[in-house]
Amino acid sequence: MPVIKLMRRREFIKKSASILASPAMLASSVAVANSGGEHPQTEVISLTAGKQMFKLGGMDHPPSPLWLYNNKLPGPVIRGTRDQNLKIQFTNQLDEPTTVHWHGIRLHNAMDGVSGLTQQPVQPGESFVYEFTPPDAGTYWYHAHHQSWNQVPRGLFGPLIIDETEPVFDRQHDLVLMLSDWLVDDDEVLDTGSFGSPRHASHAGRLGNFMTVNGKSRPVFDLYTDEWYRVRVINACSSRVLPFNPASFKASVIAVDGQPLPAPRKVDDVIRLAPSQRIDLLIRNDSPGLLPLELLLRRQTFEFASLNFKQNASSAQSTITSVNQVPTLPVNNKLTEPDVQNANQVELVMNGGAMSRLESLTHQGEVLQGRRFVETGQFWGFNGYAGMPENPLFSASPGTSVVISLFNDTAFEHGIHLHGHHFRVISREGTELVNNDWHDTVLMSPGEKIKIALVADNPGKWLIHCHMLAHAKAGMLSWFEVNA
Ligand SMILES: [Cu+2]
16 A cells, blocks of 8 residues: 655644635635626636646645646636526636536536536637536535546646525635645655556555645634634545544534535544545634644544634624524435335446456456456456446436445445436445435445435436546446436
8 A cells, every 4th residue: 555645744844834824815716696687697607727837735835737727726616506507618728638527516417527428528729618507505526527537636626616595604604625635756746757557546546645725735724713614625636535533623514525414413433535525514613723624544643724713803703603503504405315115226346456356357348357457557347347338337217216236346445426416325234324415426445335325317328437536547437327
């Protein structure tokens, strides 16, 4: 296993006096404003992918050759409102094709941004208009979905926040923390030579050794005591699982993968957030001082950011957030409950990878064995098949309930993501879950068996894949179809 060393210890100390940031200083936000009057009009958001030298971690770091949206890291916060149209004029100024995927949004299939499945990639110099009406408020994100293994870990990602019709938290009490790890060389410059490494692909994926939060190294956020904050944590790492204990942040969990929980949940245990997953935390601290936010890595804790609480001397503090009553999020009420008893049953077994018992995988009609795994770069499979199969994993008529039994028959973790749908995780290891939350991605440990349930209600061809992006490239992907 690669050594997990996100930053040298000396660097921790040297840079601990890092950049102060307030919620208002977060990555510049692109809001969708109504023009007023009786007929609100959608403002078109401009999003451009391009190359940019960028100082990963802050101004005192060396520049790295990144690929960014609107020259920012992360890309601009795109904000919309539930049930209101969003229109994004995307332009590709890279030297290669790309697409944009709106992760977790249950949108029209043609807008899902999956290169080769839902659209042709946008060629260099060309544009594409993405337009959709998000049915769910919550924390989402957008990222490149053409050769994601190469484009996302170079910086092509940003937060996508869908506000409730009547937001519960004002902007001063609503933080976005977008975490990303980077594989850097000894000079702390992005290591571009290792993209596509077979070793990464066949093991745990491309794991970084330098962490940024909103593009900065270990930022400090100034907050007020005695007030409620919503902290949206987005795992934008291309392969790294983020382990943390919400109780150590004085936090309870209020939403997972965009969907609000029925009530705030106290969790005094480690949550392992898979790449692409989001978790919304409710935080209030009544004592002034620094509150570190830590990842619980195998050999050490790693402080990725901290919250600096001080008393609010202003009398103009928010009435919503300073009251004693715990703020609660309205439930997104449009998800249809799956009928588990009468559902179509689908089996999905993950296989392959290093240290595997598997001897062969089928790839484009060829049986891969031995050296052919390395020669083709295909190391992983679903149900014994590596790469995009000709036939879908399943096909369903709209409104069909589907239960997928997943079995991770490999030696590594995988974060399995379904496009266009949310699903309930209903059981683990045969035990029905009390908290059968809605997800768009689920993390699976080696050897684990889980069941998920969904209503296939969004017509189109949808990708299902591992969100360890090097694994998806190396074969761990398939698709399912909901008939029109
Ligand atoms: Cu995987």
